[in-house]
Amino acid sequence: MPTALGSPLIAKFIASMAILILPVAIVRYIVLGEYLLSAYYILLVVLIAVDLRAYLKWQRVPINPSLLLIAVQVGVFELIAHHGASASVWLFPLTVAGFFYSSLSVAQGIGFLVSLLGGGLIYHVTGDVLFAFRFVLALATVVVFMRFMLRTMKRLEDDLGDAVERDPLTGCHNRRAFMRRLEEGRFGGASGSLLFIDIDHFKEVNDSFGHVVGDQVLRMMVEGMSEVLRRQEYLYRMGGEEFAVLLPNVPVELAVRVGERLRRHLAEKVLPKDIRLTISVGVESYSSPDEIEQTLTRADANLYRAKQAGRNTVMHPGSIGD
Secondary structure, X not given: XXXXXXXXXXHHHHHHHHHHHHHHHHHHHHHOOOHHHHHHHHHHHHHHHHHHHHHHHXXXXXXXXXXXXHHHHHHHHHHHHHXXXXXXXXXXXXXXXXXXXXXXXXXXXXXXXXXXXXXXXXXXXXXXXXXXXXXXXXXXXXXXXXXXXXXXXXXXXXXXXXXXXXXXXXXXXXXXXXHHHHHHOOOOOOXXXXXXXXXXXXXXXXXXXOHHHHHHHHHHHHHHHHHHOOOOOEEEEEEOOEEEEEXXXXXXXXXXXXXXXXXXXXHOOOEHHHEOOOEEEEEEEEOOHHHHHHHHHHXXXXXXXXXXXXXXXXXXXXXXXO
């Protein structure tokens, strides 16, 4: 029901309020003898209730909520025409609701159109051009404010999401980002390869030089990895001195070459306190995004074999028996 900009909670609240408020108007119109208008609103209540129930039960809606909102706005136009300009106040919450059920551009376009049509109808009913102008200006201001607020919220949400999924020390993606991509199946390719990397003897750096130097070394090692990896390759800090490199659409043979380039490049890198470190690498391939979790386990096993073989080594499926 809600759009990417909308909040599911707000969308459900708006639909629930419509179901509760509209019957009050329906009873009033029946009392006044406005049977056609009351029947129109009864139909809208039923359709909104159907959409809300479908969304709560199946997370989908059979009727486009934007069309229902427009239908309610048409009903408000009918009220303005028959009962005066005071009914126009309902166009304000309906216009705000549109931003939680439609895309930003659609909600904005509908909002401006409603403000112009509503202003014209108010002038037709009252003959007061100044009042009609103030209405248009007020509703257009609401539309502009909603657009600005939601775009700002979306930008802040994106910034926050990026901050949460970035390792604050090294700047690369973290384990949380890796697991989210794993859950969503967003790895950029149906098949590919995975590198699992561990910095050899890193604990000795912290023990000998302290964590400040250790942090500097980690940052420089990540910089070294970034110098080798292409932009489309994803680097994740899985924890401590362990990293994963995801290579979508890259066969295991090329992934092994990438691992070797990383190993050689980092072995030659001069670190603070003239420290030189090496890495051990486990390489595995996957044939579908669903296999990423199992692939990580196999890559970790290859990494363990690289450690057992004396470190500073790249282990892959073809080298398991070596």
